[in-house]
Amino acid sequence: MPTENIYLPKTAILDRVTDEIAEVKTFHWHFEDEAEQKAFKKFRPGQFAQVSLFGVGEFPTSLPPSPTEQETFFTVRSVGSCTSALHQLKPGDKFGVRGPYGNGFPMDAYEGKNLVFVAGGIGLIPLRSCIVYALNNRDKYGRIQIFYGSKTPSELMYVANLREWEQATAVECSLTVDRTCPTDVWTGNIGVVGSLFKKPGVGIPVENTIAFVCGPPVMFRFVINDLIDLGFEERNIVSTLERYMKCGVGKCGHCCIGVAYVCTDGPVFTYEQIKKLGEDI
Amino acid sequence: MKARIIDRDDVLKIADLLQGQGYDVIAPFPGRGRDTFFESISDENRQRFQIHLPNPYYPPKRFVFPHMERLLTVRRSNGDLLIEPTYRESKRALFGIRSCDVAGIYHLDRFYLGREYHDIYYEKRRRNLFLVNVVCTVPGADINNECFCLCTDTGPAAKDHFDLQLMDLGDEFMVVAGTPAGEALFSDSMFKRGSEAHREKRVAILNEVRKQFKKTTSWFSATVRYVSQGAVLDKTWEEIGNRCLECGGCTYVCPACTCFTVSDHQTGSDEIERVRIWDACALAGFTRMAGGHNPRRAVHDRRNRRFFRKLAHYFIQRELSMACVGCGRCAAVCHGDVGMPNVVEMIRRASLESDTHAD
Numbered sequence: 001m002p003t004e005n006i007y008l009p010k011t012a013i014l015d016r017v018t019d020e021i022a023e024v025k026t027f028h029w030h031f032e033d034e035a036e037q038k039a040f041k042k043f044r045p046g047q048f049a050q051v052s053l054f055g056v057g058e059f060p061t062s063l064p065p066s067p068t069e070q071e072t073f074f075t076v077r078s079v080g081s082c083t084s085a086l087h088q089l090k091p092g093d094k095f096g097v098r099g100p101y102g103n104g105f106p107m108d109a110y111e112g113k114n115l116v117f118v119a120g121g122i123g124l125i126p127l128r129s130c131i132v133y134a135l136n137n138r139d140k141y142g143r144i145q146i147f148y149g150s151k152t153p154s155e156l157m158y159v160a161n162l163r164e165w166e167q168a169t170a171v172e173c174s175l176t177v178d179r180t181c182p183t184d185v186w187t188g189n190i191g192v193v194g195s196l197f198k199k200p201g202v203g204i205p206v207e208n209t210i211a212f213v214c215g216p217p218v219m220f221r222f223v224i225n226d227l228i229d230l231g232f233e234e235r236n237i238v239s240t241l242e243r244y245m246k247c248g249v250g251k252c253g254h255c256c257i258g259v260a261y262v263c264t265d266g267p268v269f270t271y272e273q274i275k276k277l278g279e280d281i
Numbered sequence: 282m283k284a285r286i287i288d289r290d291d292v293l294k295i296a297d298l299l300q301g302q303g304y305d306v307i308a309p310f311p312g313r314g315r316d317t318f319f320e321s322i323s324d325e326n327r328q329r330f331q332i333h334l335p336n337p338y339y340p341p342k343r344f345v346f347p348h349m350e351r352l353l354t355v356r357r358s359n360g361d362l363l364i365e366p367t368y369r370e371s372k373r374a375l376f377g378i379r380s381c382d383v384a385g386i387y388h389l390d391r392f393y394l395g396r397e398y399h400d401i402y403y404e405k406r407r408r409n410l411f412l413v414n415v416v417c418t419v420p421g422a423d424i425n426n427e428c429f430c431l432c433t434d435t436g437p438a439a440k441d442h443f444d445l446q447l448m449d450l451g452d453e454f455m456v457v458a459g460t461p462a463g464e465a466l467f468s469d470s471m472f473k474r475g476s477e478a479h480r481e482k483r484v485a486i487l488n489e490v491r492k493q494f495k496k497t498t499s500w501f502s503a504t505v506r507y508v509s510q511g512a513v514l515d516k517t518w519e520e521i522g523n524r525c526l527e528c529g530g531c532t533y534v535c536p537a538c539t540c541f542t543v544s545d546h547q548t549g550s551d552e553i554e555r556v557r558i559w560d561a562c563a564l565a566g567f568t569r570m571a572g573g574h575n576p577r578r579a580v581h582d583r584r585n586r587r588f589f590r591k592l593a594h595y596f597i598q599r600e601l602s603m604a605c606v607g608c609g610r611c612a613a614v615c616h617g618d619v620g621m622p623n624v625v626e627m628i629r630r631a632s633l634e635s636d637t638h639a640d
Contacts, residue, residue: 006398007352007543007555011362054355054362055545055553059571080571094362096355244570246543246557249398253540253560254567256586257576259595264397278511279576 006249009052009096010036014089020075021155024122025087026064028073031097040097043067044104045129046240046268049074050248052096053085060245060263063100064125064158066132075125075157101248102267105130105212105238107137114142114205118223120193120215121150124157126240127214131165138170143205149176149193149219153186174202193219194226206231213239213271224271237271283464284457285472286479292332292447292454295413296322296376298466304374304411307344309337319344322376332415332449333422336379338610340536344373345389345406348533348559352402352543357551367554368402374411378443379423380436381608383414385536387442391600392539411462414443418486420493427609429622431494432501435606438487450482496609496622500629507628509594515581517631521588521624522581524617529561531587531620534610537603540567562587588624 011032018026031037040049043063051074052058059082064075078087089095107130115134119127134141146165150156156175165173174196176189189196193215197204211232213223220239227237243255243262255262258277260269269277287295296306306322310329317337320326356363378386390407393400417423417430417437430436439446444463448455455475458464466472507513532538542560545553560567562583569575577583590596591604605621612620619627 004399005366005401007402008366009364011364054357054555055547057545058543058555083571092360094360096362096364242570243576244568246541250396251393251398251400251539252542252557253562253590254542256590258589259593279582 006251007098007247009050009058009098011094012097014091014093014095016091017089020157023079024075024077024157026073026075027086027089028071029095029097030072032094037072040072040100041067043100045107045133046104046126047100047102048248048263048267049097049099049101050245051076051082051086052098053082053089054096056085057082058096058246059083060101060242060248062126062129062240062242062267064128066129066136068133068136075122075128077122099248101263103265105240105268107133110210111140112142112208114209115144116204116209116211117144117146117148118193118211118213118215118227119146119148120219120223121155122157123213123215123219124148127212128158128161130212131171132161135165135168135170142208144171145202145204146171146173147176147193147196148173149178149196151178153177153180153184172202174199192222194222197226197230204230209236211237213237234272234275235270238268239271239274240267241269241274242267282457282459283467284455284475284479285467286450286475287454287456287471287473289449289452289454291471293322293327293330294469294471295445295447295456295466296327296374298469299374299376299411299413302372304372306374306376307341308376309334312337319375332377332447333419335422335425336382336608336610338534338614340385340534340608340610341375341378341382342385342389342536342538344375344410345386345403346393346539346541346559350402350557352555352557354548354552354554356549366401368405370405370409372409372411373406374413376413377415377447378412379417379608380414380439381428381430381433381606382536383412383439383443384430384433384435384602384606385608386410386412388537388600388602388604388606389539390442391602392604395600412443412445412459414439414446414459416446416448416487418449418490420490424490424493425609425613426495427612427620427622428494428607429496429501429609430607431491432496432499433603433605433607437490448483448486450479450486453479455479455483496612500625503632504625504628505592505594505597507632508589508592513585513628514631514635517628518581518585520631521619521627522579522584524619525563525580525584526616527563527565527580527583528616529563530614530616531611532561532563533559534614536608536610537591537606539604562590584619588621591621 012029015028078084180186245255246252250261250264257279309317393403443459446457540560541557568577
């Protein structure tokens with residue numbers, strides 16, 4: 001019988017913090033123990049980790065880096081007690097991490113297919129991992145398209161990555177915002193993310209294509225309808241769900257919806273599966 | 282399984298044997314009114330020991346999964362974090378655990394020790410636990426109005442998952458060994474070989490006892506099918522939800538509920554402890570995320586959830602055991618009378634109504 005303690009966090013050290021958008025920061029960190037770091041680095045895009053702020057609690061968060069990248073980091077919005085506590089940490093501070101958990105996106109099974117990434121707001125955080133992974137394994141995939149939208153230009157995430165993807169020939173990247181302020185310098189599209197799909201020259205391939213969708217519930221519903229109108233089958237649309245979780249390993253029961261524990265059976269599900277779970281996104 | 286016969290007066294000698302092996306032997310004792318409670322057998326209380334008495338509302342689940350359990354401590358020292366898991370292992374024997382609760386512990390075994398992840402806190406308590414099951418044979422004492430183990434096939438006599446099983450045959454007790462550890466006790470001279478007459482008496486008593494159950498929710502298996510197929514109407518869940526007072530009592534008395542929450546507490550200036558605490562899907566905050574979004578807001582959605590998790594075929598397949606063991610505690614404590622037996626009945630009645638209205 002395994003003797004490992006599934007609830008035991010390992011010590012992590014914060015290296016540096018970068019601002020993304022208001023309330024959202026990226027935290028670069030590494031495990032104190034080198035062997036832990038090496039083992040953790042085998043994660044798959046779409047998996048998640050449990051972060052411990054001792055004395056406050058523990059929360060699940062997606063892993064935005066690709067395993068093909070050197071650094072490990074989280075991008076977290078300050079929204080509850082644990083995430084605010086993480087935002088208070090300074091470089092050199094220690095906290096706890098355990099994982100990786102969950103199924104992740106089956107990137108191997110998608111080899112040879114076109115990939116369409118549709119993200120809204122901080123929904124880009126979990127998809128960033130797959131995008132970077134696909135671009136670092138560019139010859140394994142067909143066309144790669146990114147459609148990303150936020151409410152305003154100042155709420156676009158990972159701006160450096162976006163610039164890089166917009167200029168790269170390996171990937172087609174289209175951005176949009178819902179609205180602009182007079183002070184914004186924005187020459188791009190204005191409208192919801194679905195409004196990009198039918199722009200001249202975009203041409204989303206439907207055959208042999210996987211669509212990754214991640215964003216706020218409203219955006220999710222509209223994008224799903226748009227994709228289905230384009231002819232996507234429900235099993236070729238994938239997303240990652242978030243739920244209140246305490247353990248991350250299928251024991252505490254909080255994330256159990258329908259017949260699935262989001263932590264161990266997910267968090268990645270096809271839209272076909274999500275519909276059967278029968279609960280709000 | 283091997284069986285032996287002992288004299289009625291020798292029952293507590295089994296507890297003595299277990300104490301001799303270093304076990305803390307815990308048995309149900311009579312409390313005030315109807316309630317009973319688990320307590321360690323000692324010289325002081327052994328006069329009050331009774332073999333036949335109502336099953337305690339507070340289930341024996343806590344001896345493997347305590348309602349509050351420390352998982353780890355974290356100490357800060359010179360900028361370092363010392364993260365230490367805290368384990369408790371002590372040898373315990375439950376003397377007089379009822380068959381429904383034996384099935385409850387088996388369900389917890391399947392849940393916490395099965396599948397990909399293995400709960401080491403549970404495992405350390407479980408491997409030190411010895412189960413002496415008592416077959417329920419006395420209506421009004423062992424068998425109460427709410428008992429429905431006949432419908433869940435978990436009683437009145439457990440078929441498996443105990444170390445020893447005691448059954449009252451009148452002047453004598455039949456003792457069945459379910460494990461090598463249980464069988465090892467048979468080396469004591471008080472255990473005598475039984476006869477065919479003993480076996481016949483056991484069968485005759487059980488046949489008679491099975492007729493004494495008041496709640497025979499014969500619709501239980503049909504409910505499993507209805508719930509699994511999603512065939513229970515929203516209207517019926519709303520009716521059930523309207524009667525739920527959201528107290529969470531049903532989960533706290535349930536021997537097969539597994540959910541918990543985790544909480545950190547300051548225990549010193551540079552030290553915290555992390556504990557897990559039983560949690561209940563009846564409570565509104567169970568699925569509420571940071572920021573306030575709650576995908577399962579309505580009471581009836583939460584009731585639906587509880588019964589789906591317990592009865593859906595998918596989960597029975599997943600654990601190869603069912604998260605309801607027919608103990609009837611939820612029926613006894615629920616102020617709105619939406620414990621398991623009545624929910625089965627409400628689903629049955631709703632199915633008749635929808636049939637009447639079919640065209």
